[in-house]
Amino acid sequence: MNKNPVKYGLFAEAPDLLKSLPALKKLRKRCPAYIKQAESAQKICRRFARQEMLPRVLETDEKCRHDPAYFDWALWKRANELKLTIAAVPEKMGGLGWSALSNAVMVEELASACLASASNITFNTFGLLGALVECRTGTVIKIIQQMVEAQKKGRPLFWSWAITEPSAGTDMEEGAAMAAMRPSTRAEKVDGGYKLNGSKCFITNGSLAHYVIANIPTDPSSPRDSMATFLIPTDAKGFSVGRVERKCGQKASQTAEIFFRDVFVPAENMWEPPGSGLRHTREILSITRGYIGVAALGLAKGALSRCVDYAARKNLGGRRLIDEAWVRFIIADMAKDIEVFRNAAYNFAVALDARHVWQMFEVLPVRAALKMLPESILGSSAMAGMARRNFLDSAGTYLKRRLVDDETIEEFVSHGSAVKVAGTDMAVRTASRVLDIVGIEGMDAAHGMEKYFRDAKISQIYEGTNQANRIDVFNHDIGAVL
């Protein structure tokens, strides 16, 4: 029997971006470099998914079952060598300069091999995403330089976005809910900065992070009006990590409790002032929710790819499992779901490039600086120092607020929520139906399909439960016109 997998989905020749998204051909005529980059990203990432991830993800999953704190550093280092950990950083500053579209391609391809490992590689962008909200030029450049320097040295530099608290999950993500929440954290103004106390839970990479970006209220009796965003170095005195959670799936990605006990952060580490924390969260959600949908797309694609391959090999004594008509109908139905959703997901990704923070890399002053200044200056501490000067520092904020206003953010929260709900519901359904085809023999861990089923469920929960996401879709698209 042919040892090569059936060339479908994850196992197909890349790039096949324009085959699966033919509408992009029109865009290629106007922006050839944009599409070319996405095709190149797909080729790199699919090769990485197949050659680097697939051979090890099942073993890693098993190791994490015994030890939730196990981390596959070898895989992460390989991704880091390819700069996948800093893909969004402009090329001139040391990254890959990948657009939102190319980043979506990366998320889909990596998640098709393993959602958890994909998170480990791509969640590094949280630092940059967080900094781009306020978009102080100095802060953004400093963070980019830190990320690039760490990448060059092969050192991890992990950022965690710490939102959830033991008594507040979705409450941290929606205005009315935040106003009524019962916070577990508190920030107290002290000389030169803030003293932080309390705990956060279910924090992705909380156990590995070098920096945590956290929303903490200065007045717990009035959380919405006092919610502020802090950058917290995890080597700060009083910061500690609790247990790494034992989860159903996504085991290769660590989830931990974190504790603040009189953690002091200087005033400059307050990224958003009291009252603006919710806006910070909403802006990040306006990007990340849609990407969770894209990751779910990858998961569904990976599950179906493995299922097709298994069913094509499975001998039932003279016929193959895939020759059964009922199997073909279910597979066709799943392929239909994936194809339809892929169009919705990539529409979101292209919209991010066109109308969200990715525009910042396209505006004249930024483009000119990236074009004219040599790499040595862009990466220098003098550059970061100069950018922190008042005028330049606030120019970034001004420019960005003009490009991405509050209405745009809410529009993207709604759009991203719709993509997230549709994608993650589809992923759970697909991962489950795949097992209905391959049966108990195909469910054996060695075939890799049961892992997709375990991994998929959390995608309906994190980044706001799908119920909370539906509230955002309704409020923005329908509630507003009632």
Place this chain on the structure above:
Amino acid sequence: MNASLCHDIMKECGKFARNEIRPCALDLDLDPDKERIASIWHKSREMDLPGLLVPESFGGGDMDGLCAAMVLDCLAAECAGTAIHFAQHFSACAALAAAADEKKELLFQKLADTDKTGIMASICLPADLSENRLTVTEDILEGVSPPMGTAELAGGMIAFAQTTEEPPECLALWIDQSTPGVSTGKPLHLPGLKAVAFAPLACRQVDLKEVITLGRGKAAEHMLSAAHRAFYGLVSATAMGCARTGILQADQYARQRYQFGRIIIDHPEIRRMIGAMQMKLTAGTAAYLDLFNETGIRPAFHAPSAALTKAFCTEAALEIILDAIQIHGGYGYMHEYGLEKRMRDIKVLGLMGEVNPYLQVRHVAGK
């Protein structure tokens, strides 16, 4: 069925499940220790649970499938994996009950537990969608069966084989675990029902004289049909029991968890979700109870199918548990809450025997 006796049995089983199964259910999920499972089985003998379906004349409880299903619902409320050991055993008893009288005599003696030496039995069903099968050629049993539960713990099992001659003939066999040439193959590594070892039964050059032939041809097919009916019905009850606790957990959590300014049970969407879960549980429970309804009182057009009942109940249970996890948010995905284990367990239940879509196709095809 003696309703009052059944009620007492349920009460005792509930106590047994809470005291003996609940404390170790999550541990068994992480470390499926055979000794611990065997000790639960032995403990169950104190209430004569293994002999539930064994006729009274052999010292058994003489109860029917309905009672067995309700017992499994009860046990699965704490751990579906532990319950499946009993489901396999009871299915073997149900198959045996369909055998000829002299064969029953031979074997119920083995399964009866009057002197506390009764063995755990299992059932090894053929599967159309597996390339593995047991065949008999000139009185030699050969081959590998599809994966079966309790492969390692059972002292013996009822297996079904086919002769290689034309036309093929079905054989129902009792195979002791210690029979020369009989072994269990490599266990599957499944995501759920961790307390159960799923492995194929491997037979190499086994002389039919070494095993007990319980039936051939029509008699064997009759036993296979009884085994399927019991097995699918009991899997259905197991799925419902497992989901039932999921609903209770979701309901309790929703009454404590504060979100959006109030406890979440006060949110209409959470109420709708729990209502839908209860609706599915009610329908699934009614379906498996009806399957074992021996009175024969039902509409003429309604002939319950064990296979479809299993398909319905396992799918309904999965939907229930996915929503129970959803209501719990991140906590539902964590091991110590036990819900994610239920999700994994139920998914495996849905794949036991034949897969659900195939059962639907086969039912209508009239196989």
